[in-house]
Amino acid sequence: AVGLISIHSVLLATIALVIATMATTWLRLAAIPFAAAAVMIIPQVRTPDLLISEDAHLVAMPIGGGELAINRARSNEFTTDNWKRALKAETIVPPETFAKGTLDLADPVDLPPGSPFYCTGDLCIGRHPSGAIVALAENREAARPACDFADLIVINDATAYNPCHDPRILVVTKRQLARDGSAAVFFDPQSATARATIQYAVEKPYRPWHEQRRYSREARGLAPYKKPEKPEAKPQPPQ
Structure with a gap:
């Protein structure tokens, strides 16, 4: 590729x-x-250190050796194939999933650089070869502990907001991605404490064909629609 x-x-x-x-x-x-x-000058372009799909469901991170770590055991094949070509990766490394409570992620700093994603409960942790720690959470509560060690936190919840008070931590929510599209993240190779930079696929102001993005439930910070349950039918008295 x-x-x-x-x-x-x-x-x-x-x-x-x-x-x-x-x-x-x-x-x-x-x-x-x-x-x-x-x-x-074909190769004179910087390759993203991490890619995030616009629905916050799939994240891919090159970990060296032609390997691309992803956070889902069952991913969108079309998307992963495109990402493999863009990042010149040959092998997809699925996450290692552990039962809740069986994996201690209290000190992810011990993870060696280039670690794939390790998942337990609603939280996944991985480490980029540069040393940056990436946390993927399903909601704000699951993301809060990662504020102590992560450089990047992706929250798969449109209703969530930034749970961290440290401006050096880059937090990306499902709502931001719904508004601005998929994202590419770049870590600073010269400084482990520098804030990561992010580039979205859709720039503002919106072009006419992007206007509809602002009206989705996720872009408005709303939870997925749930069909109301039908009330139980009361038994009719015998005639």
Whole structure:
């Protein structure tokens, strides 16, 4: 797999293609320098350290050796295949799941860099090769303990808000992803204490075809719709 391609490489390749197809004389040779430059700068793009799907359900993290750790044993194959190509990964590493109470995640700092996701109850913990600790929680209550050690917390709950008081911790909720789309996270390789940066797929102000995003239940911070239960029918007296 080629992986991500620099936008500058795409622009140079486009210029080379235009010259090669529009020119009809020896001027076509002018496309060669642009094509060569496009090939040379293909790898000049930083690969994300972590990817988050727009529904906050799936998270993928490269852990080295061509392996891509994910937080779901059963994931969307289309999404994971695209992420594997983008991150030049060959193997998917599913999470290791433990029964609630059988895994002590009180001190995840002991996890070696490049650890896949370990899950127990509503909380999963993994560690990026840079040393950054990633926590994935199903709700705010499950996320609160991770404020003591995590560099990134992803909460799969649209009603949740930031449970941490430390500004260095990046917290991403289902509501933010519903509004701004899937996300790419970058950790600072030079500083373990620096706040991670995040880039969303949808930028604001919204374009016309993105306006509908603001009206979903998740984007409004509402819980999933539950159909009201029908009241039990009272027995009719005999006629």
